[in-house]
Amino acid sequence: MTDSGRPNILVVDDEQYICNIIEESLSADKCNTTALTDPKEALEYIENNPVDLVLTDLVMGEFSGVQILEAVQANHKDAIILLMTAHPTVQTAISVLKKGAYDFLVKPFKLEQLKAAIQRGLEHQRIRRDNLTLQGQVEFLKIVNATGAGVKIDKFLSMVTGSCMKELSAESAGIILIDPDTRDTVRKVIDRDTSPYREEVLDEGTILKFAYTRSTQPSIQAEQIIQPDNRRANKLVVSQPIFVRRKLHGVINLVVIRRFDEIPPGQLDVLAILTNALASAVANHKLYHDLRASYLQAIRGLANAVEARDAYTAGHTDRVCRLAELVARQMGWDEARIQHLIMGCTLHDMGKIGVPDSVLNKPGKLTDQERQLMQNHPNLGLKIIRGIDLFKPAIPFIIAHHEHYDGCGYPRGLKGERIPVEGRLLAVVDTFDAILSDRPYRRGASLQVAVSELVTNRGTQFDPVIVDIFMDLLRRGRINLREMYGCDADAAGIEVPQDSKKVRV
Ligand SMILES: [Fe+2]
Numbered sequence: 001m002t003d004s005g006r007p008n009i010l011v012v013d014d015e016q017y018i019c020n021i022i023e024e025s026l027s028a029d030k031c032n033t034t035a036l037t038d039p040k041e042a043l044e045y046i047e048n049n050p051v052d053l054v055l056t057d058l059v060m061g062e063f064s065g066v067q068i069l070e071a072v073q074a075n076h077k078d079a080i081i082l083l084m085t086a087h088p089t090v091q092t093a094i095s096v097l098k099k100g101a102y103d104f105l106v107k108p109f110k111l112e113q114l115k116a117a118i119q120r121g122l123e124h125q126r127i128r129r130d131n132l133t134l135q136g137q138v139e140f141l142k143i144v145n146a147t148g149a150g151v152k153i154d155k156f157l158s159m160v161t162g163s164c165m166k167e168l169s170a171e172s173a174g175i176i177l178i179d180p181d182t183r184d185t186v187r188k189v190i191d192r193d194t195s196p197y198r199e200e201v202l203d204e205g206t207i208l209k210f211a212y213t214r215s216t217q218p219s220i221q222a223e224q225i226i227q228p229d230n231r232r233a234n235k236l237v238v239s240q241p242i243f244v245r246r247k248l249h250g251v252i253n254l255v256v257i258r259r260f261d262e263i264p265p266g267q268l269d270v271l272a273i274l275t276n277a278l279a280s281a282v283a284n285h286k287l288y289h290d291l292r293a294s295y296l297q298a299i300r301g302l303a304n305a306v307e308a309r310d311a312y313t314a315g316h317t318d319r320v321c322r323l324a325e326l327v328a329r330q331m332g333w334d335e336a337r338i339q340h341l342i343m344g345c346t347l348h349d350m351g352k353i354g355v356p357d358s359v360l361n362k363p364g365k366l367t368d369q370e371r372q373l374m375q376n377h378p379n380l381g382l383k384i385i386r387g388i389d390l391f392k393p394a395i396p397f398i399i400a401h402h403e404h405y406d407g408c409g410y411p412r413g414l415k416g417e418r419i420p421v422e423g424r425l426l427a428v429v430d431t432f433d434a435i436l437s438d439r440p441y442r443r444g445a446s447l448q449v450a451v452s453e454l455v456t457n458r459g460t461q462f463d464p465v466i467v468d469i470f471m472d473l474l475r476r477g478r479i480n481l482r483e484m485y486g487c488d489a490d491a492a493g494i495e496v497p498q499d500s501k502k503v504r505v
Pocket residue numbers: 348349377401402505
């Protein structure tokens with residue numbers, strides 16, 4: 001189809017007068033018609049020009065219309081083929097229709113019959129093309145919906161590269177995202193790792209094309225290439241900038257190979273819409289992270305405020321985060337879970353903000369009422385953060401870090417595996433740090449005592465598997481005790497005392 005929407009029709013018949021009649025009769029029908037009497041010339045034409053519909057004689061001397069049909073199918077996958085013959089047989093008709101011809105006209109025919117067959121063929125082609133577009137739009141709608149559906153940015157980027165491949169029939173698609181202020185690359189995504197066009201679609205130089213412009217128009221670089229089958233084609237590198245509030249956030253690069261035409265305007269519109277969806281997703285992602293960072297900063301401030309009320313616990317939260325991360329990595333937690341863990345460990349004692357100073361800093365033994373106040377801090381912490389969706393991953397750390405494996409902990413008295421693993425993990429490292437740190441009611445104990453506490457209460461207060469993992473890390477020198485607690489230990493040589501009391505954290 002031409003840019004003007006006129007179909008490109010090729011007529012092949014070795015009888016000049018038939019070519020003339022058909023060409024003349026179609027000239028009034030808004031078609032670009034080319035009529036050729038030489039089948040060899042027709043084959044060359046088919047190889048080098050866009051064709052929507054071909055009308056060919058079946059017998060042209062020694063040449064068969066089937067050869068034309070096969071050449072059209074090889075070069076123009078959705079072209080319509082109509083065959084004409086003056087010597088019809090049922091077998092011939094069946095045979096050419098089986099080969100993929102759309103219709104079969106018997107000479108002599110009336111021009112109205114011919115026009116009706118051409119119209120039916122073009123209508124059939126239009127419906128087929130519309131169907132493909134609709135299929136593409138369904139994919140596209142999935143992308144647009146995903147923008148607002150909380151799909152993670154990496155998955156979203158993959159969806160966009162996949163959609164570019166389908167919608168623009170690209171050979172390869174890549175996305176480069178940059179920090180709009182520093183221009184440093186922050187993410188690179190490609191449709192597949194094995195793409196032969198990797199260098200082109202992930203070329204950071206494409207960003208520079210848009211460094212000093214706010215034009216959202218794509219840049220298209222064309223290069224003539226010879227394909228493996230020795231045919232000429234155009235290799236187009238399309239770079240579409242991603243702007244968010246007039247700031248450059250990256251680029252989508254596509255490699256597209258076209259034999260005859262440039263990229264149709266409609267496909268570039270699709271690319272522009274996909275880019276807008278991507279820009280929204282990038283903006284949302286940045287907003288989410290900025291918001292998360294602000295919240296974390298605020299909550300870290302609150303955590304510091306809790307620590308400041310009790311000078312003895314200074315640095316406790318940071319050390320617990322570090323120890324917990326070591327154990328979690330050993331347990332194979334992925335990066336997203338580690339981020340939740342850091343959040344949870346930072347917030348785990350948030351509820352102490354509601355415990356009076358007189359209780360929090362009491363040097364002596366707590367009364368029953370004071371103990372109740374103290375033991376309510378997981379519930380209080382939960383109340384503080386419960387309304388903030390962003391901090392939901394911190395809940396199991398906050399609510400379960402004082403539960404005991406044997407069910408004797410608080411606030412719920414959960415037992416064994418019913419205690420969230422987050423709580424079981426935090427319980428081990430929180431207690432370890434608490435024993436080594438000075439507290440209002442006692443001085444920090446030695447490493448031997450801390451280790452003894454974990455081992456003695458392995459399976460009662462603590463999850464035995466997590467204690468084993470922690471001990472293994474200690475023995476292998478994976479915990480920097482010198483930096484964290486100012487003590488050295490040949491962990492393998494630590495003697496474990498047999499008797500120890502449970503510790504208040
Ligand atoms: Fe606590």
